[in-house]
Amino acid sequence: MTGEATATAQRSAERWSSWQAMDSGRLLLLAAAGMLTVAAIAHSATVQVVAPHPAVAFGVLIALGELLRLALPGGREAAPIATAGAMAYALLMYVGQLPGHGRLDNVSPLQVIAVAAIAMTIGALPHMAAGRPVGLTGMASRLVAVSCVAFVFRPLTGIGVIVSHWWLAAAVMTVLVISGCLIDAVIGALIRADDLGARFGVALWDEMRVQWPLGAAVGASAMIIVFAAETMGIAGLAVFVVPLLVTQLAFRRYAGIRSTYLQTVRALARVTEVGGYVEGGHSRRVSVLAVAVGRELGMSEPDLLDLEYAALMHDIGQLSLRDPIPGGATVLVSRPDQQRIAELGADVIAKAGVLDRVAELVRCQSLPARGDSPQPPVGSRIIRAANAFDDLVGASADRDRSVAALERLRLDTAYEYDAGVVEALSEVAGRRRFSRL
Amino acid sequence: MRGVVGRVSRAAWLYIAAVVIVAVALIAPMRFDAHGYLWWVELGVLQLLFLICDSSPTPLASRQSAWSPSSSATLAAVVLLGPAGAGLVGGISVFSLRRQLGLAERLFNGAMYALSGYAAGRAYAALGGPVGKLVPDDVPAVIWPFAVAAAVHVVTNHGLLWGAIQLTRAEGRRRERVRVESSLSLLLASDLGYAVLGLLIAALWTVTGAFAAVLVLVPLFVARWAMGQFAEQRRAYSATMEALCQAVETKDFYTRGHSERVSRGSGMIAREIGMRPDRADAIRYAGMLHDVGKLGVPTKVLQKEGALSEEEYAAIQLHPMRGLEIVREIGFLDEALTGIMHHHERIDGKGYPMGLAADEIPEFARVIAVADAFDSMTSNRSYRRARGIDQAVRELRRGSGSQFDPALVDAFIVALQREGWRLPEPAAAPLDHQTVTVQDHDDPTAPLRVVESL
Numbered sequence: 082m083t084g085e086a087t088a089t090a091q092r093s094a095e096r097w098s099s100w101q102a103m104d105s106g107r108l109l110l111l112a113a114a115g116m117l118t119v120a121a122i123a124h125s126a127t128v129q130v131v132a133p134h135p136a137v138a139f140g141v142l143i144a145l146g147e148l149l150r151l152a153l154p155g156g157r158e159a160a161p162i163a164t165a166g167a168m169a170y171a172l173l174m175y176v177g178q179l180p181g182h183g184r185l186d187n188v189s190p191l192q193v194i195a196v197a198a199i200a201m202t203i204g205a206l207p208h209m210a211a212g213r214p215v216g217l218t219g220m221a222s223r224l225v226a227v228s229c230v231a232f233v234f235r236p237l238t239g240i241g242v243i244v245s246h247w248w249l250a251a252a253v254m255t256v257l258v259i260s261g262c263l264i265d266a267v268i269g270a271l272i273r274a275d276d277l278g279a280r281f282g283v284a285l286w287d288e289m290r291v292q293w294p295l296g297a298a299v300g301a302s303a304m305i306i307v308f309a310a311e312t313m314g315i316a317g318l319a320v321f322v323v324p325l326l327v328t329q330l331a332f333r334r335y336a337g338i339r340s341t342y343l344q345t346v347r348a349l350a351r352v353t354e355v356g357g358y359v360e361g362g363h364s365r366r367v368s369v370l371a372v373a374v375g376r377e378l379g380m381s382e383p384d385l386l387d388l389e390y391a392a393l394m395h396d397i398g399q400l401s402l403r404d405p406i407p408g409g410a411t412v413l414v415s416r417p418d419q420q421r422i423a424e425l426g427a428d429v430i431a432k433a434g435v436l437d438r439v440a441e442l443v444r445c446q447s448l449p450a451r452g453d454s455p456q457p458p459v460g461s462r463i464i465r466a467a468n469a470f471d472d473l474v475g476a477s478a479d480r481d482r483s484v485a486a487l488e489r490l491r492l493d494t495a496y497e498y499d500a501g502v503v504e505a506l507s508e509v510a511g512r513r514r515f516s517r518l
Numbered sequence: 519m520r521g522v523v524g525r526v527s528r529a530a531w532l533y534i535a536a537v538v539i540v541a542v543a544l545i546a547p548m549r550f551d552a553h554g555y556l557w558w559v560e561l562g563v564l565q566l567l568f569l570i571c572d573s574s575p576t577p578l579a580s581r582q583s584a585w586s587p588s589s590s591a592t593l594a595a596v597v598l599l600g601p602a603g604a605g606l607v608g609g610i611s612v613f614s615l616r617r618q619l620g621l622a623e624r625l626f627n628g629a630m631y632a633l634s635g636y637a638a639g640r641a642y643a644a645l646g647g648p649v650g651k652l653v654p655d656d657v658p659a660v661i662w663p664f665a666v667a668a669a670v671h672v673v674t675n676h677g678l679l680w681g682a683i684q685l686t687r688a689e690g691r692r693r694e695r696v697r698v699e700s701s702l703s704l705l706l707a708s709d710l711g712y713a714v715l716g717l718l719i720a721a722l723w724t725v726t727g728a729f730a731a732v733l734v735l736v737p738l739f740v741a742r743w744a745m746g747q748f749a750e751q752r753r754a755y756s757a758t759m760e761a762l763c764q765a766v767e768t769k770d771f772y773t774r775g776h777s778e779r780v781s782r783g784s785g786m787i788a789r790e791i792g793m794r795p796d797r798a799d800a801i802r803y804a805g806m807l808h809d810v811g812k813l814g815v816p817t818k819v820l821q822k823e824g825a826l827s828e829e830e831y832a833a834i835q836l837h838p839m840r841g842l843e844i845v846r847e848i849g850f851l852d853e854a855l856t857g858i859m860h861h862h863e864r865i866d867g868k869g870y871p872m873g874l875a876a877d878e879i880p881e882f883a884r885v886i887a888v889a890d891a892f893d894s895m896t897s898n899r900s901y902r903r904a905r906g907i908d909q910a911v912r913e914l915r916r917g918s919g920s921q922f923d924p925a926l927v928d929a930f931i932v933a934l935q936r937e938g939w940r941l942p943e944p945a946a947a948p949l950d951h952q953t954v955t956v957q958d959h960d961d962p963t964a965p966l967r968v969v970e971s972l
Contacts, residue, residue: 177654247725294740301736308725308733309718312652317721323714324737331744338751341848345755348847349762349810355844356813400765400813433761435754 106275107218110268114198114221117228121194131188135176138315140200142166142322147204150216151329153291154339155382157269158219161329162322163204165299167197167223168261169306171231172254174238177314186238190231197227222268226261233257251304258300266292278512279376287382298328343389350393358399362476368392370467370509371460377505378459388460391430391442395464398426398443416447423447450499462499466490466506469498483510530685534626537678541609541629545636548602561603563728565610567591567719570735573615587738589671589709592635593716596667597660598723600649601639608635626682634674642667651724660717668713763806766813773809773958775942776893781805783889786933787926797853801882804854808861808886809960811841834959835870838862857882861890862959864921884923888914888930891922894960897942905963907939917962 130136146163153159171193176183201220209215234257237243243250269292270285279287302325309321350364371392375385399422414422427444430436445457446464457465473486487507494500571588588611595604608631612624619627643649647663648656715734722730763777784805788798812820815837819830826834842859860874860883867875895910905913911931918927 177657183654248729251726251729294743298737298740301733305718305722305733305737308730309721312654312721312724313657314654316657317718320714320718323711323718324734324741327711328737328741328744331741331748335744335748335751338748338755342751342755342758344848345759345845346762348845349759351844352762352766352810352813355811355840357816394762397762397765401768429761429765430758432764433754433757435757 104275106271110221110225110272111217114224117194117224118198121191121198124189124191125195128189131192132176132185135170135173135185135188135310135315136192136196138318139166139170139173140196140203142318143170143197143200144204147201147220148207149329150208150219151295151332152336152340153295153332154336155287155291157291158216159292159295160204160219160223161295161299161302161325161332163201164223164227164265165302165306165322165325167193167200167227168230168258168299168303169310170196171227172234172257172303172307173310174244174250174307175311177310177312183311183314184244186244188235188238190228190235193231193235194224194228198224218272222265222272225268226265229264230257230261247308251308254304254307255300258303259296262292262296262300263289265296277376278373278509280379283379283381290382295328295332298325343386346390346393350397353396353399356400358402359396360475363471364393364396366476367395367464367467367471370471370506371463373509374463374467374502374505375460377509378463378501380459384460387436387438387442388463390436390439391446391460392464392467394426394430394439395443395446395468396422396426397429398422398424400429401425419447449497450494450502451496459499459502462502466498466502470506470510527685530682531622533681533685534622534629537633538625538629541605541632541636545602545605545609545632548605550602557599557603560598560723560728561595561606563731564591564595564599564603564607567594567731567735568607568610569613569615571738572611587712587715589631589634589675589712590715590719590734592631593638593664593668593671593713594719594723595635596639596642596671597647597649597652597664597717597720601636601643604635604639605632606635608632630675630678630682633678634671637674638667638671641670652721653724664717665713668709668716671713672709759803759806763810766810773897776897776960777806777809779893779940779942780808780886780889783892783930783939784885786937787885787888787930790929790933791926800854801857801885804857804882805886805889807841807845807854808858808890809837809841810844810858811837811839814840814843835862837959838871853880853882856880857886859883861886863887865923866920869921879923884926888922888926890960891917891962892930893942894958895963896939899958899961904941907934907941913963921962 143163143166146166147160149162150158150160171190173185173188176185201224205215205217205220234253237253243253266288267285270281270288273279273288274281274284277284302322305324306318306321309317313320347365347368350368353359353364354361368389372385372389375388380388402422423444423446427440430443431440442458442460442464445461446468448454448457448461448465450456450462450465456462469490470483470486473489474483477483487503487510490498490503490506491500494503568588568591571586571591592604592608595607599607609628611631612628614624614627642663645663645666647660647667652660719730719734722733726733760778764774767774767777781802782805785798785802788801793801815833819826819833822830838859838861842855845858846855857880860869860872860879863869863872863874863879863883864887865876865879865884867873892910892914895905895913896907898904911934914922914927914930918924
């Protein structure tokens with residue numbers, strides 16, 4: 082009995098701490114989305130639902146879209162069909178085959194939000210049942226973006242000039258859809274900056290670069306739905322998303338190969354460990370550390386990907402050695418040997434023919450930050466420092482050891498290591514946040 | 519249709535001429551002067567849409583089932599412009615932007631698409647489908663004629679194409695066996711897609727006019743862009759994997775290129791036994807990675823002369839598990855993992871690491887085992903010269919049923935006869951004596967010598 086009580090208390094404490102761990106930005110977003118949802122549902126419950134058929138049809142489409150989520154590069158998640166469906170519902174003006182000429186100017190923004198919120202929740206239930214992440218943050222972000230569009234556009238549907246000129250309506254819709262996507266990107270960037278310790282400007286740029294092609298397809302599809310519904314009614318709603326479905330299929334394959342690629346490089350980078358050339362987990366730790374430092378220094382996502390690959394494979398040159406270096410710590414071997422390992426590794430990577438920048442990073446990792454030769458690229462300087470740090474500290478979580486290692490690196494900033502990189506490294510190591518990646 | 523007609527025989531020319539004449543004879547006498555200025559503008563836009571969609575198809579499932587929605591433009595024309603317009607939209611494919619098409623192909627494509635469009639338009643009109651801009655009241659009435667029109671389009675299109683393929687085949691030129699990878703269901707799905715898209719364009723046209731084409735093209739262009747990225751990433755992926763596998767092989771002079779050749783051999787067997795394309799891809803990767811675990815075996819064991827002690831033999835027997843340990847995290851490789859882990863099992867159950875027999879051994883592992891042994895026998899080793907292909911085939915036959923799966927050995931031999939085998943560059947004597955394996959664990963003709971302990 083007491084044991085059970087303790088266990089329950091412990092569990093609730095854990096839950097509490099996980100709430101605490103959630104940063105303020107995310108909490109704010111969830112609170113905003115929650116308030117919108119409550120207000121919208123309360124409103125819809127008091128007044129009668131206007132045009133129930135389109136409401137149900139769009140609800141089903143949004144729920145299905147939420148079910149068919151799409152993983153994007155960089156651990157992002159999108160729900161293009163749900164977003165397009167919700168945007169279209171917010172932008173809907175006429176529906177063919179409805180009584181009363183099908184004008185929908187009296188559908189309030191709150192009704193749109195209520196339908197979207199309920200449908201998204203229903204669509205997320207199967208994910209929850211299957212034990213996948215619920216993706217509350219993404220849903221909240223989508224809902225906020227759709228709400229903004231709905232609040233601006235619903236009142237406009239009462240204005241005759243806009244309703245009777247399709248090109249005017251299309252222009253307004255284009256502006257609104259782009260703003261909606263921007264809002265989604267800003268929220269996504271804020272959350273990522275908070276989560277990963279990236280700079281907001283860089284995170285926003287990355288977010289827009291990844292999202293814009295899909296955003297364009299989603300926006301166009303929302304407008305396709307709006308205009309096609311005027312002639313075809315809502316019976317053909319599934320037909321209207323066919324182009325977007327094709328897009329989603331293509332993106333799924335693209336995102337799939339990207340993640341397989343990364344997994345493969347991660348796995349194969351471990352051959353040096355299995356072969357006894359380096360300590361277990363070294364490549365992975367160096368890559369996590371290097372990426373965290375790179376992010377701290379404001380590197381963009383494509384550069385970070387190159388850095389991650391280079392850091393994972395930085396010791397691959399050791400495979401060409403007949404006998405492993407004792408302990409695998411390259412920081413302890415002579416400079417010509419370090420250079421030889423770097424050259425051999427770079428040659429291996431360059432053979433692939435597609436990773437030239439990665440090969441260059443690996444090649445330059447043995448150069449001192451302030452030597453006679455031209456300064457190595459920042460990625461190489463980061464790998465050099467991260468590698469040295471991990472050779473000295475290893476898997477140990479001992480704080481003193483990490484401080485001592487950082488001290489040693491700092492003493493060498495006149496020649497060996499880049500001072501800025503070492504400062505970022507100590508910042509990152511102090512937070513130990515990179516372990517959360 | 520690309521490359522089906524190829525070098526054109528007289529019979530094929532006659533066929534093409536007949537199709538062109540029928541198309542012109544049917545479409546040219548139609549009355550065009552009845553149409554207003556707007557009709558011609560719409561025709562131009564739809565023709566442009568056809569050419570854009572046709573210019574570079576979106577490969578969705580595989581290279582064989584590229585999705586080029588140009589037929590959607592024709593089907594939209596069936597509703598918007600009627601039979602004559604649909605024929606003219608299809609006929610524009612004479613001016614296809616794909617430069618590699620020859621004159622015969624262009625003429626045939628143009629006539630074929632024109633005829634398909636015209637026939638679809640006729641069927642649509644005959645069933646009372648409303649021609650022109652759709653109004654909401656038309657909608658239930660449009661569905662049935664349009665469905666029939668789409669079906670007529672598909673049948674005419676594939677029928678004419680089938681005739682062309684038959685004729686070019688009848689020339690008696692030896693062709694590679696063309697496996698029709700796109701199954702019927704896939705074909706139907708894509709045809710349904712074209713039809714749906716065509717109707718969607720027609721419906722949008724009522725409200726937004728030619729802007730409908732722009733709206734529909736945006737998602738399709740994004741899809742094409744994503745597929746381009748996919749193809750690029752896939753190329754990069756294969757190249758990177760190959761480079762990393764080569765790096766693993768540098769430890770041993772004589773086995774260089776082994777992974778790549780086993781990958782190729784496994785792929786040949788997979789094709790021969792008709793494996794699904796995605797599984798055939800996976801088995802190529804598995805073949806590439808099958809010996810990656812050898813890195814976990816100490817160099818001095820791999821290069822030992824003379825009999826191995828039991829511990830040393832155990833270390834070698836562990837390499838499939840070591841390999842598994844390395845590649846386990848690669849998500850897509852599920853089935854490939856079993857291939858890597860069991861590639862040294864034998865049909866008679868005397869293999870390692872688990873001593874599985876016959877059907878207990880996963881198919882991937884049985885395939886890799888054949889390719890693996892064959893490459894080992896046809897490569898130079900420090901203790902013998904490479905055997906010829908015939909001799910290696912004899913050895914495979916001898917091991918068939920005891921060491922190898924007989925069906926797969928047969929499949930491999932058939933594939934060998936058809937595609938041939940590129941032998942490794944004869945390995946010259948290595949520069950140093952540090953990277954030489956004296957015994958090869960893959961070689962079925964020279965089993966590892968192990969000291970028997972009592």
